Amino acid sequence: MGKPDAEGHGPADGLPGLPPEWGRVVVPDDASALAAEAAQVHRELRRASALPGGHRALGLPLLVLLVAVLTTLAGLLAVTWPRANRGTDRPTPAPYSPPAILTGQALPALDLVDAEDAPVPLRGLLPAMIILLDGCPCPDRVDEALAAAPSGVSVVTVTGRRTAPVGPTTQRQAHVLADPAGGLRSFLGQPARPGAATALLVNRAGLVTRVLPDLGTVESYQSDLNALAS
Incomplete structure (x- = not known):
């Protein structure tokens, strides 16, 4: 299981719940970094469909790769979405409330x-x-x-x-x-x-x-x- 990142939003070195045989799945900081993997999946699917019997031979590995890419994209959105407003949030000052009722209480021996x-x-x-x-x-x-x-x-x-x-x-x-x-x-x-x-x-x-x-x-x-x- 991956360790939480510094802000506690989720695992920094992988995603939980994936089969161990898939290896280490890294969530990149930029979703565009997954464009190459997505393009490769589409090319392999087109090539497999053009070959006799190739669809069945490559179907399972490509399905695993496709699921891994989609899972990584979903994890990336889940990790980065709450951070969209980082740097713009400002703490809301607590409203002033009058001191507690001290009337009748003894002054401390200060x-x-x-x-x-x-x-x-x-x-x-x-x-x-x-x-x-x-x-x-x-x-x-x-x-x-x-x-x-x-x-x-x-x-x-x-x-x-x-x-x-x-x-x-x-x-x-x-x-x-x-x-x-x-x-x-x-x-x-x-x-x-x-x-x-x-x-x-x-x-x-x-x-x-x-x-x-x-x-x-x-x-x-x-x-x-x-x-x-x-």
């Missing part, structure tokens, strides 16, 4: 790192609005969150870099951290989306109160942010 690569326990900054910036720096959104956060509520920005970037230069500073291991993004269960910043609101008990898949204007989360201070 240690992130600051600009000096020192570990920072994330749960030690609660209550907090945690903004993941691995899909978008979104400095305007960060500034809005800083301005809207009530006293006692931390604003934490998180990137996927090995060390955290320098924090914003506003009067109130965010806790700028990095998550090189991707633990927070894994907790969300969704990859980063280009152009979108994701935010988590977590109360002082460590429970997620709201997930914002795409951080919008302050009006869309102000009441939830204020509730973290209580």
